[in-house]
Amino acid sequence: MPDPPSDITISYGPTYNRNLKRLNLREATQQKLDKAWNEILTAVRENPDIPDPYFAGDPIPRNNREVYKLRVADPDHSRGAQKGLRLIYWWRRTERELVGLYLYPKSEKEDVTQREIDSARSAFVSANPVTKRP
Amino acid sequence: MENIDIRRPEIELAAAMGGVGSLVRFAAKSEKNLPPNLEAAIYDGLRQTIHEASLWRDMLRNFLNAPDEYQTDERLTAAIAAIDLLLKKFEGLFRLWKRAPARPPQRLIKQMETLSEATEDFRNLQETLALGRSTAFQAEIAQARREASR
Numbered sequence: 124m125p126d127p128p129s130d131i132t133i134s135y136g137p138t139y140n141r142n143l144k145r146l147n148l149r150e151a152t153q154q155k156l157d158k159a160w161n162e163i164l165t166a167v168r169e170n171p172d173i174p175d176p177y178f179a180g181d182p183i184p185r186n187n188r189e190v191y192k193l194r195v196a197d198p199d200h201s202r203g204a205q206k207g208l209r210l211i212y213w214w215r216r217t218e219r220e221l222v223g224l225y226l227y228p229k230s231e232k233e234d235v236t237q238r239e240i241d242s243a244r245s246a247f248v249s250a251n252p253v254t255k256r257p
Numbered sequence: 258m259e260n261i262d263i264r265r266p267e268i269e270l271a272a273a274m275g276g277v278g279s280l281v282r283f284a285a286k287s288e289k290n291l292p293p294n295l296e297a298a299i300y301d302g303l304r305q306t307i308h309e310a311s312l313w314r315d316m317l318r319n320f321l322n323a324p325d326e327y328q329t330d331e332r333l334t335a336a337i338a339a340i341d342l343l344l345k346k347f348e349g350l351f352r353l354w355k356r357a358p359a360r361p362p363q364r365l366i367k368q369m370e371t372l373s374e375a376t377e378d379f380r381n382l383q384e385t386l387a388l389g390r391s392t393a394f395q396a397e398i399a400q401a402r403r404e405a406s407r
Binding site: 181235 | 322335337338382397404
């Protein structure tokens with residue numbers, strides 16, 4: 124695990140630790156994960172309010188801009204960031220603490236995201252019916 | 258917050274993509290290399306599309322960084338659905354592009370690569386928005402936070 128700069132601490136919640144144990148990452152993916160944490164640290168240090176999304180990921184809506192999602196490549200399974208791991212962490216600005224909340228392969232939550240996308244599409248179409256030309 | 262217009266793709270970006278899509282469709286019918294005027298028009302069209310995509314991407318990120326009360330169900334739904342429409346347009350453009358002349362000019366290849374990267378980022382943003390809209394996932398996050406706070 125990376126060494127955090129002295130002004131920011133990193134901790135890992137029980138769910139994250141369980142996920143990490145279950146995933147049993149090999150060296151190459153573990154290195155990617157360590158690199159990701161280091162880049163998050165740098166990003167939140169440079170701009171605690173709106174860290175660079177390229178390195179810190181994006182805030183998940185409705186979490187007071189405190190919970191972020193970052194994509195991490197998974198070379199163990201020959202997966203780039205797009206299909207690799209999802210790191211969910213909590214950025215506690217006031218406490219200056221980063222907390223690992225979740226770590227999962229994208230495929231694990233694919234049904235959740237697809238369901239939401241399908242439902243959003245249907246809801247949007249119902250609310251904005253296409254008017255046929257006469 | 259009123260300046261966050263998540264419906265933007267239905268206007269400038271969709272218009273830019275529609276324009277360049279027609280040009281690429283025309284290019285796909287070219288048997289040999291692209292005529293210079295068509296190449297220049299595609300280049301300008303792609304440049305405009307990339308520009309609009311970048312503006313909209315920034316806007317979506319502003320939305321993700323907006324206060325929770327602004328991130329209503331209605332707005333989340335609209336953003337997810339708008340990205341969905343946009344991704345379909347992108348896929349159509351890429352399909353047409355594959356039918357374009359065998360050796361497109363390097364500068365157009367580079368623009369298509371930029372557009373492909375933008376597409377990937379839109380997929381990522383859509384996934385984040387969808388997770389935010391999911392009650393089940395939000396409950397999981399809340400649980401993980403509670404556990405981590407103990």
